[in-house]
Amino acid sequence: MTPRRQxxxxxxxxxxxxxxxxxxxxxxxxGNLLYYYTPTQALSKNLGPKDVFRLGGLVEKGTVERKAGSxxxxxxVTDNRNSIPVVFTGILPNLFRAGQGVIVNGHMSxxxxxxxxxxxxxxxSDYMPLKLYNKENGTRYTEPGQMNRGAGYGGP
Amino acid sequence: xxxxxxxxxxxxTLVLMAAGLVGGLWLAPPDYQMGDGFRxxxxxxxxxxxxxxxxxxMAVASAxxxxxxxRMAHAVTAAAAPIGAAFTFIALVTGALWGKPMWGTxxxxxxxxxxxxxxxxxxxxxxALVHAxxxxxxxxxxxxxxxxxxxxxxxIIHFSVQWWTTLHQGAxxxxxxxxxxxxxxWPLLVMMLAFLCYFAWLLMVRLRAExxxxxxxxxxxxxx
Numbered sequence: 001m002t003p004r005r006q007x008x009x010x011x012x013x014x015x016x017x018x019x020x021x022x023x024x025x026x027x028x029x030x031g032n033l034l035y036y037y038t039p040t041q042a043l044s045k046n047l048g049p050k051d052v053f054r055l056g057g058l059v060e061k062g063t064v065e066r067k068a069g070s071x072x073x074x075x076x077v078t079d080n081r082n083s084i085p086v087v088f089t090g091i092l093p094n095l096f097r098a099g100q101g102v103i104v105n106g107h108m109s110x111x112x113x114x115x116x117x118x119x120x121x122x123x124x125s126d127y128m129p130l131k132l133y134n135k136e137n138g139t140r141y142t143e144p145g146q147m148n149r150g151a152g153y154g155g156p
Numbered sequence: 157x158x159x160x161x162x163x164x165x166x167x168x169t170l171v172l173m174a175a176g177l178v179g180g181l182w183l184a185p186p187d188y189q190m191g192d193g194f195r196x197x198x199x200x201x202x203x204x205x206x207x208x209x210x211x212x213x214m215a216v217a218s219a220x221x222x223x224x225x226x227r228m229a230h231a232v233t234a235a236a237a238p239i240g241a242a243f244t245f246i247a248l249v250t251g252a253l254w255g256k257p258m259w260g261t262x263x264x265x266x267x268x269x270x271x272x273x274x275x276x277x278x279x280x281x282x283x284a285l286v287h288a289x290x291x292x293x294x295x296x297x298x299x300x301x302x303x304x305x306x307x308x309x310x311x312i313i314h315f316s317v318q319w320w321t322t323l324h325q326g327a328x329x330x331x332x333x334x335x336x337x338x339x340x341x342w343p344l345l346v347m348m349l350a351f352l353c354y355f356a357w358l359l360m361v362r363l364r365a366e367x368x369x370x371x372x373x374x375x376x377x378x379x380x
Contacts, residue, residue, distance in 0.1 A: 007223045011304060018305040022312070033320045035266040056321060093253065093260030095189060103323055120260045125325040127336040129185030 035039075036103045039082040047108050055084060055114055056103040056122070064098050075112070077102060088116040095121035165357035174241035174352035179343030187340070196254045198343055202351035207275060208310050210240030210355060214282070215307035229351060230296035233303055234286055235362040239355060241279035248272060267316035268324035271309055278306040292370070302346060312340075315369035 026033065036056030037045070047053060055077055063085075064075040072089045075098075086104055096102060101122030106115045180198035214233045220281035221229030251269070252262040263269065289295035305364050317326045328336055329344075336344075 004223060007225075011219050011222050014301060015307070018308045022308045026312070030320070033267050035264070035321050035323055038321075046332055091260075094193070094257045095259065097189075118260070120264070120323055121258065121326040122323060123189075123258060125328045125335060126190045127328065127340050129337060129339065130188045130191070131185060132337070133188035 023039065038079040039077060039084045040079055042108075043082050043093045044085065049107055049110060052105070052107050054103050054105045055086070055116075056101065057083070059096070059098050059100055061098045073116055084114050085112070086116050088119050090117075090119070092119055093121040095123055100124065162357060162360045165353055165360065169350055169353040169357050172346055172353060174373060176343050176347035176350050179346060184340045184343055186306050190258060193254065194340075198347045200247060201337045201344060202252040202253065202348045203250065204272070205348055206351050206355055207240060207244035207247050207272070208313060209352070210243060211275060211278070211303070211307065212310060214240065214303045215310075222300050222304075224298065227293075227296075227370070228367070230300060231366045232359070232363060233282075233300065234296070235366040236359055237279055237282050237286075238270040239358050239362065241276060241283070243351075243355075244272065244276040244279060250278065262324050266322040266324055267320040268313065268322045270358050271313045271316050275306075275309055278302070278309060282306070359369060 034056035034135050038155065039055065039057050042053065042055055054118035057077040057079045059082060060076040060078045063074075065074045070089070071091065072087065073092070074087050076083045078084075086106075088104065088106075096119060101124060103120040103122060104114060105118040105120075109115050149154070176198060180195055184195070186192050214236050216231045217232040217236070220226055221233065248269075251272075255264075256262045282302050285302055286292075286295040288298035289298065316322060317324055
């Protein structure tokens with residue numbers, strides 16, 4: 001075996017070794033690498049009021065209710081199989097709207113409602129010009145910069 | 157070679173970057189959900205792409221340097237590292253600035269963001285390691301091993317959005333059925349090409365300096 005061959009094998013060995021090591025570690029921790037639970041996963045785990053976790057899913061259309069005169073909002077997060085009602089008081093991100101993905105951080109109350117202290121919106125990686133969207137749907141969606149307010153709220 | 161290629165790369169970079177910026181900032185229509193806020197994609201995605209391409213270049217150069225004992229290859233790795241670190245930093249900062257209004261947070265510890273941050277630390281680790289030895293050849297070899305081992309992070313970054321649930325969205329650019337109209341897409345592709353040329357340009361300039369620094373005792377350098 002020439003020295004160069006030997007060095008080639010060593011380099012490949014390092015790469016394969018590091019790859020296998022990382023793969024084993026990531027598999028072992030794969031549960032912790034999940035950033036959120038879906039409603040189905042959350043319900044199957046029977047989590048109580050003391051278990052703080054993140055819940056992710058779609059905001060069910062037609063379920064967004066804002067309490068008048070406050071920042072409190074109620075909506076249902078669903079994965080199209082199971083759903084969990086959520087209550088949140090605070091400022092929502094721009095991308096929050098019905099039918100879109102959200103991740104909420106908080107805990108389950110005793111009455112089966114998820115009490116959120118943070119709402120994050122997930123981008124669906126779909127892009128479309130605003131004008132085209134309004135043309136296809138026959139409505140003004142939202143003005144840029146005024147998202148989630150007024151008519152656009154609750155969404156199509 | 158580098159001397160002759162550099163003016164072409166500068167020209168290509170400037171033309172592509174100008175076209176990409178005009179296309180991205182003026183010609184592309186505002187997005188239906190994000191308005192003009194989506195335009196940061198024209199910096200964020202090319203930077204993130206380059207952060208990974210540069211590290212891949214470093215890993216390949218390191219392997220070549222270790223196997224064939226080519227000192228020039230180690231010079232390539234050393235010259236590329238700060239450029240890659242800068243692209244990684246830009247990707248992380250632009251992502252955070254977009255994340256605050258859109259997601260509602262600057263930063264989360266999801267798999268995509270964390271693995272990209274690890275990449276930044278790999279660059280820093282490489283830069284610290286190669287300069288930590290009094291003998292440059294030892295430093296080069298230690299750094300090369302780090303670059304090869306660190307390359308394991310690249311597929312993790314790329315596939316993190318598929319393997320685990322993350323806040324970061326999945327890939328927009330796909331070979332089949334990109335969910336992005338052409339009017340928004342072409343400036344993005346042009347910007348990605350522009351960033352690649354920019355990297356090649358910077359690499360040529362830095363590589364020349366790196367070789368001169370390493371070979372300052374050689375006779376051919378004295379002639380310059």
